[in-house]
Amino acid sequence: EDFLNRLDKAFGDSDKITKAINKLNTIKQKNRYFREFLQDFEQTIFEAQGWGWDDQIKKSHLRTALNRELSDRLVFQDEPVGYEDFVSQLRRTSDKMNRGLGLTPQSTQTLNNKPNGDPMDWEPTQTIKIANIQRNVMRRTQPDRATWVSREDIDRRIEAGLCMRCGGRGHVIKNCSLLPAYNPNQRGKNLSSKPKVTAAxxxxxxxxxxxxxxxxxxxxxxxxxxxxxxxxxxCKPFIVNTFINDIVSTSTLIDTGCLSYGLCDSNFAQKNNLVRLKVNPREVVGFDGKIASSVNEVAVVDIDLDGHRQSKVFLYISQLGQYDIILGIYWIVSQDVRINGPRSEIGIRSTGIIVRSKDVVQKYRNTLKMQYTLVSAIAFRQLTKNHSRNKGVKVFAASLADINKSLAVKKRTDPSSVLLTHYI
Known part of the structure; x- marks a missing residue:
């Protein structure tokens, strides 16, 4: 109880937990050293009262916040199960990266101040001296810098509710007046250097x-x-024509970047009165790693993609904007889909159907020269009534079942299954 009272004094903001959780969703390492960034990250975890969270949750937040260079190094490494082991792996990987860059202190250049008879030779030296004096003045006016401490010291500060950077009481690391500590093992990169400027x-x-x-x-x-x-x-998105529940025709985006089976636009589901089912809420994470929204419903539909038919397909209901249906990577894997980029078509191996993109279909339709005209129902009835006298008029009808039958892939028949035994 005494420990909690001290925490309340140190973090007096009544909304500190909410602010800390929001910060966890946006915090990024960027170009900071991992060890320096880790202090800020774990301080935020502590403020969010998430130290007792499951290791997978803490690992997920940390993995999302890493910069691209460090994330790429983890691709070919086995990820530890525990959070502490994962942090140790990141420390080792980050240290190897910094050593590989050859981070050593830059050697200072000795200036030749000896005059050579020409007064112009003295001017660059005077300019550099003035610049050095200005830098010294700037250093004296800058805040002090914190001292680098071990991981154990940081853990003790966290347990005591102290600032992780300076060890002081009554403030947190983001309000600390000291500059971040320099890592003594990476002193070379800590030294700032300015490029030489030439007037030529x-x-x-x-x-x-x-x-x-x-x-x-x-x-x-x-x-x-x-x-x-x-x-x-x-390039243009890969969109195909889709028949929903044998009633509604719409456009579907084939998206290998969507990690779910499929999505359905909420307005489309409501407009067409699709069957819905309540499910446990799930977060929708964008490509930048931020939580964009959450879903708590799925739509149950029958889909038909140029003859490839599936019944009782479940799609998350969310706001999709310009697309009514999105089929993701799990649909591609489950139906054994092969994408042919140059031909702008997909081969669905589960049924043997070839589905061409909407753009290709439209280009093909534009090449057809079809002669047709619209007639009224009265005119059509008159033609069919007198078709026996008017031999030039022929009327045909095709049901939806006939169309599906013509589009279906012909199954090869094994001759041995239909021949009599004495013919085999």
């Missing part, structure tokens, strides 16, 4: 830029490459 102009075709792999490329060449590549950066 550099031609555009000789300017260099650091790109991935530290490989210098000419900006002029990269610009031309980008101009050629830019049109390949974006």
């Amino acid at each position: 102009p550099v031609p555009v075709d000789q300017e260099f830029e650091e790109v991935s792999g530290n490989r210098p490329e000419r900006k002029f060449d990269l610009k031309k490459e980008w101009n050629r590549f830019e049109e390949s950066m974006d």
Whole structure:
């Protein structure tokens, strides 16, 4: 009880838990050292009273907050089950990354102050001295920096309700007046250095830029490459025509980036009176790792994609905007779907159906030269009534069952199953 009273004094904000949980959903490592970022992250966990949460929840929040470089290093590593083991793995991986970058203190350059007879030789030296004096003044006016402490000291500060950075009482790390501590093992990167500035102009075709792999490329060449590549950066979505419950025709997005079986737009479900089922709430996480919304209903539908028919398909109901139906990666896997990008079609191996995109179907329709005209019901009735006298008029009818039968994949018959035994 005494410990809780001290916590209330240290974190007096009545909404601190809500604020801390919101911060957990947005906190990012960015370009900070992992060990420095970890202090801020675990302080936020502590403020959210989440130290007793399940390890999977804490790992999920931490994994989402990591920067891309560190996340990429984890792809080929087995993830530990426990949170503490996961943090230890991240520390080792981060330290290896920093050592691989060769982070060593930069050597200082000795300036030659000896005059050479020409007064112009003295001017750069005077400029550098003035700049050094200005930097020293700036350092004296900046806040003090915290001292690097061990992991055990940080844990003790957390248990005592103290600031994780300075160990003081009555404030948290985000309100601490001290600057973050320098890691003594990474002192080289802590030293800030400014690039040399020259007054001589550099031609555009000789300017260099650091790109991935530290490989210098000419900006002029990269610009031309980008101009050629830019049109390949974006494309149209893969949309197919879909028949829902043998009643409604709509467009469906085939999305390999959707991790669920499928989604249904809430307005579409309400408009067409689809069967709904209440389920346990589930969070919808966007591509940036943030929670976009939550779903608590599924729609139950029968779908027909150019002859590929499925009954009682469950789709999460959510607000999708411009798409009525989205079929995700789990549908692609379960139906053994193969995507043919150049032909803009998908092959559904579970039924042998080839489904072409809506754009391809529309282009094919535009090439057909069909001669037709609309007639009224009265005119049609008159034609059918007198068709015996008017031999040039022929009337045909096709039911939905006939259309489905013609679209269905023909099943091969095994001759041995129909032949008599004495013929085998």
